[in-house]
Amino acid sequence: MKSIKRFALSAMGVAMLLVLTGCVSVDKATGKPIGFIWNTIGAPMAEAIKYFATDKGLGFGVAIIIVTIIVRLIILPLGIYQSWKATLHSEKMNALKHVLEPHQTRLKEATTQEEKLEAQQALFAAQKEHGISMFGGVGCFPILLQMPFFSAIYFAAQHTEGVAQASYLGIPLGSPSMILAACAGVLYYLQSLLSLHGVEDETQRDQIKKMAYVSPVMIAGFSLISPASVTLYWVVGGFMMILQQFIVNYIVRPKLRKKVREELAKNPPKARSFSTPNGRKDVTPEQPTAITSKKKHKNRNAGKQRSR
Template identity: 40%
Template sequence: MKKMKRLTILPVFVAASLILSGCVQRTKSGKPYGLIYDHLAIPTQHVIDWLTSVMGGSYGWAIIAITFIVRMLLMPLMLKQAKGATIQQEKMASVRPQMAAIQERQKNASSAEEKTAISQEMMALYRENGISMTGGIGCLPLLIQMPIFAALYAAIQYSPELSKTSFMGINLGNPSIILAVLTVLIYGLQAYLSLFGIAPEQKKQMQSMLFITPIMLGGMTFVSPAGLGLYFFVGGIFACLQTILVNIMRPKIREEVAAELKKNPPKKVVTPVVEKTEVKKKSNKDSDRPNNNRLRNSGKQHRNK
């Protein structure tokens, strides 16, 4: 489910960011104007200029300060979402046998009507057990940050002072391969940390998606001004800290979910699938058990002799 969610959200995120950043128009003389520039870029330029004066004239530290403020404001929301995602994962684990039964029937379904009915059964399973179709992972933090991306992009691109400023040897107005590589590495670390404390079955599903977010954000950093790349990179550091906090919280969340499931066991919508290993063990036990009828018949034959 998390895999499907990432595949759905990231392309939308990239497309919306590019659209927002491309909504700046220019006059014949080259002066920028438009909704994004007038209402996002100019105010952002003023904020960056003010923070630069506070930070000793460094535009780079001003961008880092903006990243810190945005991430601290979003941290409670992100932690709440991460907790919700963990709760949904535990609930999904409790109904996994029923999900396996539905998935098995989906594979063997021959008609469109049958597939539709089975899909509705899966939705009923989620609904009856209070499981979100998206696995508890929302896109609100990304939606909140999109205007910030667009504002920073336009502010850096169309600000003469900011576009010509360097930070630690990196020109903030031009793309930086160094920041692109660092962004890939930091979000790769965040993806790796997210695997800690995850069930083996879920970890297997998530491993194939580990490189999606780092590569996409690294690509965006590579084609964007380095000032925006700096925002992505520092944001990745906060993402790592957030993931560590979630990993610390996860055992307690699991205990709470387990206690709740003990009081209110999962509702059965379909008959769970009996695992093949269980069937094999059962058949082995049956084969090892002596056949009473056979023993009784052999006893009769012995007496007749």
């Protein structure tokens, strides 16, 4: 479990870097964004920021807020779908806890590598049987579709002509802002806390609580070394993430919980138990049958010997 958590933390850090920089190339000579993603998505976003800021006279701060909201609303269905898959996985895990727990206990108490491998295979087989993904049910496709938009708006907020010389509410947009960095960290922390809503399994809750500090700290850390224009984009993104989490908590999750319970009520799964390495008598139903038949066989032989 510890190695899985370390892998998850590392993956989150790499994913954050990929989201911010992986989809848009930067010209080494000029330092300006280039490439297909920038030309097709980023440059139009930059033009939209300039339009609201200069043509409409709203200023670059308000322009970044408007464009960020528009982009977030466009990709909101992808985010909700991603959350829907993760929530479905969570609800299935909660409902099938009595089925998976014997396998997890067997894996935890395994003493040899062979026993651990056998327990892992049994756990994966049980998860597959009940449609539970070992990767949490999230999937890569929705994330990959969102990455170009995140990367493009990140560079648009930073490299739009005129934004570095502008200010918003007295905050220079061309230099880092501790105030906006703190706001971004708090908002992403609140979103992480909201994600705990409805999670009944204590193990999952503990994992979410531990991971809840990672994203806010990373966002705040990046904000302290990024222009305030980028941090403003993250602040607005934090508000939109909270909105998405409210939709998941109070609309998506209740429907999925009802759906999972109805499916399991029609076809209730049966828990299986296993003999554990420490010798406790916790066996499958097939094992007592084998022992009984063996005893009967011995009794028959004993009777024949007495008759002689």
